[in-house]
Amino acid sequence: MRIATELKDKREIILFAYRTQDYDELNVWREKDGRLSLYLRSSGDAVMFDLLPLNEFPTHLCVTWESITGATSFWVNGLRSMVKIYRRGHRVDPNGAVILGQDPDSLLGSFDKDQSFKGEISDVHMWDSVLSASQILELYENPCGAQGGNVIDWNSDQFQTFKNVVVLTNIN
Template sequence: MKLGIFTLLLLLPLASSYNSKVFLFPGESNSAYVRLTPKKPLNLQAFTLCMRVATELNSQRETILFAYRTQHYDELNVWQEKGRLSLYLRSSGDAAMFTLPPLNAFPTHLCVTWDSSTGATAFWVDGRRSMLKIYRRGHRVSPDGAIILGQDADSYLGSFDIKQSFVGEITDVQMWDSVLSAGQIKQLYEKHCDAPSGNVLDWNSLVYQISGNVVEVSELDV
């Protein structure tokens, strides 16, 4: 049976606008990071933060995955530490910690959701939600800070600890000022053509600056 050109086009999968760039952090460092510029200030009473992460670092080690700091506070940090994944909001000691499968050399789609009105907090791993925990109910994330990947800043864009640095790959970073539905997070994990784009950080139109030994590669080239 012969198929016309129009029919063949209908049979092709819908193209996705997914940006294939990857930030590769080759080794431990106290200088390598990527600074991200958000589309709007992080004045947040709720959020969804997602990324794809691959690392072979020991899950017991303190490893920063995402850091947002103002002049005076660590406002929003995500870590792998002590065999758990953790979210810190304006604190270095009080965290929402979750015992989940450790990150590994295969990219993991990782999201964290938080809602100030209830304090409901969860991690999502490859489209699946953890149990909910109540954390920092009534809190607000403050604007006018710096977002960086690869390092934890103990001062504004400085005082990095090499033993907390990230080593591995980070890609597909997205952030919203609301809590996405389970269906939307599953679409993101599956790279569905209808998956939402972040209104705070949008990977497909990301503005960023690389400092130090971070290599930008394309998934299409590896």
């Protein structure tokens, strides 16, 4: 995904949420202290990365996690962080909903405005396998020409927007 925000370490913000009926299955946050984090079926146990801060310029952000090994990395503008081991053997449950910029405390509701994202989110893709370094670099360098995700494809999926969300096209 690409992210731009003016909320510089002022508060926690959720970037990506995948929620099933019973759990926050997969969440990506920018914590109050500026670290980026991945939570898998947990609100207290995350893997944290101290990376470059998000700002008003679009940042390409990619998270990789492999269930078998637990190998987890954040990629910022095509560069990989160190690898950390997190939730080895965990499986993400199906039949959930993806919500960008809001933390759902139930399947499609119970939002907290103090955790909401303010800024721009675009080019969200998701795969059911870990991409290679060259594939991630291609997404960063050539977002229009790179292959879309096989779970979420920003270029072909249908989205619903609510409240103060504005969809802009062709703003390059």
